[in-house]
Amino acid sequence: ETPVFMAASRKQKELAPQTKVLMHDDGDHLSLLSAYTEWKKASNRLGFAKQHHLNHTALERAATIRGQLKDLVQEAWGVKSIGSCGGPKNYHLVRRALLKGCFMQTARRDEVNPNSYQTMSTRQIAKLHPQSVLFSRRPHPPCVVYTELITTTKNYLRTVTEVDPTWLSELCPQYFG
Numbered sequence: 001e002t003p004v005f006m007a008a009s010r011k012q013k014e015l016a017p018q019t020k021v022l023m024h025d026d027g028d029h030l031s032l033l034s035a036y037t038e039w040k041k042a043s044n045r046l047g048f049a050k051q052h053h054l055n056h057t058a059l060e061r062a063a064t065i066r067g068q069l070k071d072l073v074q075e076a077w078g079v080k081s082i083g084s085c086g087g088p089k090n091y092h093l094v095r096r097a098l099l100k101g102c103f104m105q106t107a108r109r110d111e112v113n114p115n116s117y118q119t120m121s122t123r124q125i126a127k128l129h130p131q132s133v134l135f136s137r138r139p140h141p142p143c144v145v146y147t148e149l150i151t152t153t154k155n156y157l158r159t160v161t162e163v164d165p166t167w168l169s170e171l172c173p174q175y176f177g
Helices: 010-020 028-041 045-051 056-077 088-101 166-171
Strands: 106-109 117-119 125-128 143-151 155-162
Touching: 028 045, 028 056, 028 088, 028 143, 028 155, 045 056, 088 143, 088 155, 088 166
Parallel strands: 125 155
Antiparallel strands: 106 117, 106 143, 117 125, 143 155
């Protein structure tokens, strides 16, 4: 996996605020969506990527995959037009869609240790990955959807976005009803 956000060198730390503009408070998936959307709008995409410490190659790959998925949906289901989610005002819909599609990768904040989470499917204890947008947020969100469970000396949830715990039974009643 190629990361979209690249760590700035010590010499470039003063540019960090330009990257923070792309970060979304609700989590990493929305930060990735924000970075991709702004990169796609830029007239000089390579320059935009450098300025915001983004991996231009990873963004180009994402654009290619998005195009392939769009073509597949249009061909398979006869969909004429595929629009965007409508921007940040509809990011709650993106969060709901993430939960609906990734419900097996949800975790609730641990009641005993509020800095840890317990995965809903396997009951493993994990912490938010230090590179997550949500890592420094206090208190941590009560419920998250994650892309990866990484195991090193500890378990970490990587690429994490907050979801409303009430959505679990609403969107996935067969598992959380």
